[in-house]
Amino acid sequence: MGVADEQGLDTVLGKAVALLRAFGADDRLLPLAELVRRTGLPKGTVHRVAGDLVHHRLLEKTEHGYRLAGGLFELGMRAATERTLLEVAMPFLQDLYERTHETVHLGVRDGTEVVYVAKIGGHRQARSPSRAGGRMPMHCTALGKVLLAHADPAVRSAVLSGPLPRRTPHTIVAPGLLEQQLDRALEAGLAFEREESTPGLLCVAAPVLQPDGATAVAAISVTGPIGRFRPEAHQNAVRAAATALASTLARRPGGL
């Protein structure tokens, strides 16, 4: 890997996007110098482009640095797939939460990762690293595994043949074992996770299938802390929510 092989840094747009993407999932405020470091762009350039972004309300300038601004939030919430999914799914997620009172996730697959579209939870919610709009690997999360099980074979083998980074002592890093679990998940229409992504967390997930029943457009999960939480106790509720959402989506005109 070269020094500046991230494609597109030589166009204004590329620089702008790079600046925005320089903000990690946990960064709130980044000083100009830090943006310079992360993007590798010249200081003057960052100054100028960041200024332009501020002008367009995508970035906000404070005394101590830049932050992603509200305009970005507004645009993001207009993204077609996520918005539709979110609006249609919300009532079902709501029901599921009310039935379980545990953290509820809605996620989709993007490439070989899971993207969380929604996360709802109450005061007792388990401390989980997930965020709406965030990403996680597929092999170590219930959502990921169930999405992968119901995905195109090409995707499945892409993940299986790629590296399976260990995140906890319980993470499944053996491709064979993972494949076994995927088969079982495909059969059961349900996947489990036991401290595979985060210590102390358990999870059940069910797929939201397309009308043809083949691949999954999304998945729903319930997460809780080890101890009080028993995934099996919620599997029916999760599955019910997922299938209900699926049939509602199927009834939609434009699809998706």
Added chain:
Amino acid sequence: MGVADEQGLDTVLGKAVALLRAFGADDRLLPLAELVRRTGLPKGTVHRVAGDLVHHRLLEKTEHGYRLAGGLFELGMRAATERTLLEVAMPFLQDLYERTHETVHLGVRDGTEVVYVAKIGGHRQARSPSRAGGRMPMHCTALGKVLLAHADPAVRSAVLSGPLPRRTPHTIVAPGLLEQQLDRALEAGLAFEREESTPGLLCVAAPVLQPDGATAVAAISVTGPIGRFRPEAHQNAVRAAATALASTLARRPGGL
């Protein structure tokens, strides 16, 4: 107003942002020609810039046109203010929903408008035009009125002196009457709305005040359909949620 006085259309970034913003709150799929019409940019230019945006995962190209892509959603969910607010507030909104089983909104003020940060509701939710990430005028919504009441005097008078577009027969279009209501809202820490933005909808909202108690950083509301829904019945629940959220926010280190 000239023909192309929207500032910044003569820079790549400006064009790009214009393209993204060309997508209204309800547009899912826009053909190239439509983008050309809305932005006023030359066809070739739109083609190229849109292509670049696709390349950066901000736009998605389909057979029938372009749509805002997932990358935008991910970026949007990282926006500092909205994200923090959303994460901290979620449990309180959840509680409120569970207590009322009506549509719950979380909103902030931006300029002279309300921006909805979250909207949660179940299957029985009233048909409201609001969307997460969407905007509404302040004078005709409970959220807007309570935010305005607890806002800087400059903002208040800016709205009062501006036009107050009529949206329904019940919309308050008289500045004097609105001011009266704002005073009452400031005093009561609570604002009501009765079919002022949308026929058939009623709403109560309470402010999420800053530690100093002066201005509001956000507001929470409960909305329901005329008939079964009585705003007064929920005013205590809404106020409780708002103050609880406020004190939780106050306890946060970085503020905001």
Added chain:
DNA sequence: CCACAGCGTACCGGTCAGTGGAACGCCGGG
């Protein structure tokens, strides 16, 4: 007290990325 390092800001001439008008091929409909 001053040298220094790190930061944010500002300037500016050269150049190449971006520009947009024009022309093309493809439909579908009259």
Added chain:
DNA sequence: CCCGGCGTTCCACTGACCGGTACGCTGTGG
């Protein structure tokens, strides 16, 4: 068949963008 609307491609000109350089500020430690 001809026509209007669409998406795509091409290309020579030009001004928007580039990034090195220099400045002023602040805190730090020698």
